[in-house]
Amino acid sequence: MKKLIKNVHVLTMDAEKTEYPNGYIMIADNMIDAVGGMEHAPDEKAVEEIVDGKQAIAMPGMVNTHTHIGMIPFRSLGDDYPDRLRRFLFPLEQECMTEELAYHSGKYAIAEMQLAGVTTFMDMYYFEDALAQATDEMGSRAILGETVIDFPTCDADTAHGGLDYAQSFIPKWLNHELITPAIAPHAPNTNSPEALKEAVRLSEQYQIPLTMHVAEMDYELDHFRDTLDMTSVEFLDSIGALSERLVAAHCIHLTDQDIDLLKKHHVKVAHCIGANTKSAKGVARISDLLDKQIPVGLGTDGPSSGNTLDLFTQMKLFANFHKTELKDRGAFPASEIVELATMGGARVLGMENQIGSLESGKKADIVLVETCSVNMFPLFDPYAALVYSANAGNVQDVFINGKRTVKDKVLMDRSIAELRQNLAEQMKEFTVKAKERL
Secondary structure, three states, rough: OEEEEEEEEEEEOOOOOEEEEEEEEEEEEEEEEEEEEEOOOOOOOOOOEEEEEEEEEEEEOEEEEOOOOOHHHHOOOOOOOOHHHHHHHHHHHHHHOOHHHHHHHHHHHHHHHHHOOOOEEEEEEEHHHHHHHHHHHHHOEEEEEEOOOOEEOOOEOOHHHHHHHHHHHHHHHHOOOEEEEEEOOHHHOOOOOOHHHHHHHHHHHHOOOOEEEEOOOOOHHHHHHHHHHOOOHHHHHHHOOOOOOOOEEEOOOHHHHHHHHHHHOOOEEEEEHHHHHHHOOOOOHHHHHHHHOOOOOOOOOOOOOOOOOOOOHHHHHHHHHHHHHHHHOOOOHOOOHHHHHHHHHHOOOOOOOOOOOOOOOEEEEEEOOOOOOHHHOOOOOOOHHHHHOOOOHHEEEEEEEEEEEEEOOOEOOHHHHHHHHHHHHHHHHHHHHHHHOO
């Protein structure tokens, strides 16, 4: 089936950052067939569906490189407590997180992302098989990794039980059109060296991504410095865990040697500026990483850590924090920040040949951002508008793999009210237990 999106300002995000101020995009089934100016648009009689963008900005679907979509129930819970992780998150996951709760949280989180123009995400959580089912039903593109950690969890009776879970989870989803399974050790300091090595082995065996929180916590750094006189990145290198398959989340506390090791082993970085700064952990050395040509993409972290799952928030925070950190207003022009949210994220996930830019032969993951709302006028620079002016509410239409999932700011095949009601029903016990800890 052919669809024509017309009358849009196309930001292709290709290598030359080609723009078509009055352009079109032709979709054939699930692929982009052609992109160009309206003067070269195909005959409308040759297409089955026409979408008039009404001068919206057309951009590639955004890529969220680090999420925990099963954690919607934790949003706004104990946000300002210094010991939030161990006071709320770990114990409530153990007591209350179930497969059904994770599933309904996942669907709600994916709906939030689709409405915000996020078409691809990478997840780390428990019950990833249920989250894969939720992703499949919602029609998003994703890489999903089962968490491995050194204590029993809500979906494993033994420490490092995620490794056993992954043995069945990975083969089940290996050949799915939109879903790629992964393995996700929680962090270097929350797993034994043996468990980390087994996770690496699974990643090598199935040629799948590996993702992990790296250099995020100060006590993580203290642990390796005090016990091994190493950084956590140096430790991962010593056990053979650094490779082109690793997506390292956060990477806030990196030394020059750490950055050189990431470069040497072709590691990719998921940068979560919102969660990192909200928790007062610091601002990662993204300028230094990019100078070394280390792939970097934007991530929201979980809805408990960063509260929102949209990348408009991350782009704006990225600009504000990094310009301030570098004391340079000209650092990271808006077009470079939009690239981090699109093509940069695609590179981090190893999907740069499939998504991340609007080019013929790539998957039809496309977002239209309307320019009619009060905050979107005037429009001198569409990149600046996306980074500094726009918000998730400006997303007008979303296509994932050629299928329209959002039309005129509304989910096409799902009711957000129904998704919320289903999640609220599953959250009853969780809500009671959560309030007891406040």
